[in-house]
Amino acid sequence: MKHVVALIIKVLMVAVVLLIVMTGIYGYPAGATFGLSLIIAGLSYLVGDLGILRVSNNTVATIGDIALAAVAIWLIGPLVYGTGVPFTVAVISSVVIAVGEWFYHKFIAEGVLPDREPTPQS
Numbered sequence: 001m002k003h004v005v006a007l008i009i010k011v012l013m014v015a016v017v018l019l020i021v022m023t024g025i026y027g028y029p030a031g032a033t034f035g036l037s038l039i040i041a042g043l044s045y046l047v048g049d050l051g052i053l054r055v056s057n058n059t060v061a062t063i064g065d066i067a068l069a070a071v072a073i074w075l076i077g078p079l080v081y082g083t084g085v086p087f088t089v090a091v092i093s094s095v096v097i098a099v100g101e102w103f104y105h106k107f108i109a110e111g112v113l114p115d116r117e118p119t120p121q122s
Contacts, residue, residue: 002112006049009107011041013100014069021093022073028081036080040072040097048101049108058105065101069094 015037022028022036044065053061070090077085 006112007045010045014041017097032080053105061105062098062101066094066098069097
């Protein structure tokens with residue numbers, strides 16, 4: 001159940017950021033943006049939170065999330081939107097997501113990954 005709650009929080013966080021940046025600022029359709037948010041949140045949870053964060057620290061996991069989100073928005077975005085997404089827009093979106101990820105990782109490390117050893121940079 002902890003993972004379900006954590007994943008819902010992550011989807012909401014990513015969706016809010018992408019709706020503000022991709023839809024609000026750059027004019028991409030909201031429905032497609034929410035779909036992209038689901039994809040990015042799922043990938044990021046598996047790779048960044050359950051993978052990288054479990055064996056590393058918050059800094060490394062946040063950097064990994066920036067890279068993953070930027071590449072996902074840039075490569076998957078055109079499939080979802082039906083039009084290209086400039087790499088700079090993908091990077092801007094991923095950096096804004098990373099601000100939330102920094103705090104989200106603290107929540108995950110303390111509440112969802114209890115078997116994880118705390119690291120100095122957490």
